[in-house]
Amino acid sequence: MNILFRKIKYLDRSAQSLIEGELLVQDGKIADFGPSLGAPEGAEIIEAEGAILCPGLVDMRAAIGEPGYEYRESVSSAAKAAAAGGITTIAVLPETNPVIDDPALVHFLRARGEETGSITLLPYAAATRGLAGKELAEYGLLQQAGAVAFTDGSKPIASSRLMRLALSYASGFGACIVQHPEDAELARGGAATAGPRATWMGLPAIPAAAEAICVARDIRLAELTGGALHFAHITTAEALDLIRRAKEKGLKITCDTAPPYFDLNETAIGDYRTYAKLSPPLRVEADRQAVVAGLKDGTIDAIASDHQPRDADDKRLTFADAEPGGAGLATLLGVTLARVQNGDLPLAQALALLTAKPAAWLGIDAGVLAKGRAADLCLFHPEKSWQVQAGSLPGKAQNTPFDGRALEGVVLGTWKAGRRVYG
Numbered sequence: 001m002n003i004l005f006r007k008i009k010y011l012d013r014s015a016q017s018l019i020e021g022e023l024l025v026q027d028g029k030i031a032d033f034g035p036s037l038g039a040p041e042g043a044e045i046i047e048a049e050g051a052i053l054c055p056g057l058v059d060m061r062a063a064i065g066e067p068g069y070e071y072r073e074s075v076s077s078a079a080k081a082a083a084a085g086g087i088t089t090i091a092v093l094p095e096t097n098p099v100i101d102d103p104a105l106v107h108f109l110r111a112r113g114e115e116t117g118s119i120t121l122l123p124y125a126a127a128t129r130g131l132a133g134k135e136l137a138e139y140g141l142l143q144q145a146g147a148v149a150f151t152d153g154s155k156p157i158a159s160s161r162l163m164r165l166a167l168s169y170a171s172g173f174g175a176c177i178v179q180h181p182e183d184a185e186l187a188r189g190g191a192a193t194a195g196p197r198a199t200w201m202g203l204p205a206i207p208a209a210a211e212a213i214c215v216a217r218d219i220r221l222a223e224l225t226g227g228a229l230h231f232a233h234i235t236t237a238e239a240l241d242l243i244r245r246a247k248e249k250g251l252k253i254t255c256d257t258a259p260p261y262f263d264l265n266e267t268a269i270g271d272y273r274t275y276a277k278l279s280p281p282l283r284v285e286a287d288r289q290a291v292v293a294g295l296k297d298g299t300i301d302a303i304a305s306d307h308q309p310r311d312a313d314d315k316r317l318t319f320a321d322a323e324p325g326g327a328g329l330a331t332l333l334g335v336t337l338a339r340v341q342n343g344d345l346p347l348a349q350a351l352a353l354l355t356a357k358p359a360a361w362l363g364i365d366a367g368v369l370a371k372g373r374a375a376d377l378c379l380f381h382p383e384k385s386w387q388v389q390a391g392s393l394p395g396k397a398q399n400t401p402f403d404g405r406a407l408e409g410v411v412l413g414t415w416k417a418g419r420r421v422y423g
Helices: 075-084 105-116 141-147 159-172 198-199 211-223 238-246 259-263 286-299 332-341 349-352 356-362
Strands: 003-011 018-026 029-034 044-055 056-062 087-092 120-123 176-179 227-231 251-256 377-387 406-418 420-422
Touching: 003 349, 044 056, 044 349, 044 406, 056 105, 056 332, 056 356, 075 087, 075 105, 075 406, 075 420, 087 286, 087 356, 087 377, 087 406, 105 120, 105 141, 159 211, 159 238, 211 227, 211 238, 238 251, 238 286, 251 286, 259 286, 259 332, 286 349, 332 349, 332 377, 349 356
Parallel strands: 003 044, 056 087, 087 120, 176 227, 227 251
Antiparallel strands: 003 018, 018 029, 044 377, 377 406, 406 420
């Protein structure tokens, strides 16, 4: 199917500006773009005045239940949620059952993504066998199978010695270690950020410094080994200052954050709202503002959904006992656009954090509109509004911390290799 998009704005190849014009898709690839293009005979014409066409979103951090926890989210249900959110590529965490620490499971997940026809799945492999934090996995074999990086997912690599070994070992393969930045002992048993709110609510608390303590240690180990290190879902001003200084020194340090940490603060846990129980926990307003500043000044390299599907029974518990995690695929674009609408970020910069930048970090041919590239596309209207409603989201996971939130930015259509998969 040949498609001509008319009366749109599209994100240019540099992902730095929006251009008014047309874009032509032929044989599943981007054929041309410009101010005025002729439509090939028989081409489908899509006119969407006021809409924006950008590359399919690249989500660099999401958990999917399959294999082992399909009751939370399967590959097929995640694919539906992703398509509804304009996402065409997902880097998936290894915290499945069995854990993704075997090359066969890396091949399995990549194949399952291809089977959907709507998403590309890029598996992270476990940094330690079984995510147990005791011995390293076989990085070379896992990388050959298609693992994009190594992480213990929502578990920090707690041992300094093991983290040093992981960074050294991964550097030999040109690979990166992705860390959940939290001092494990300080965070043990905690449910909310330490402070007056946690005390008033009687919740076991995690000091915000637990993040910076882990970040400081690991930056020093990255400097010692020369290894590449990425910090997932950064949430605090103190940690961001450490990362900013590490980057200024030229260390191989990168980081991402997720929408809850720049859109919500700790007040969102409200009357013990377990949907807002996350890991890391929501922070104070000053930290939220620091995350926004980190997005704006480039300290933060990408925005990830941090999708953590949870079954209803995981959340229908007391706040302290409920499983942490929030669904984030369908809301990734809309919540990010909220930062544009209130003036925190230019639109092109916000889109780059969802497309070109995570794609470049992952080292894949995606995230930009370029001639000859696969037509992985997201068409959205930035001024149309919708309301997030738990229970009505696409996919199995309904545990959204944004339940009831009004958002602007409706996905009108998603295309994978030129084939419409949503809208």
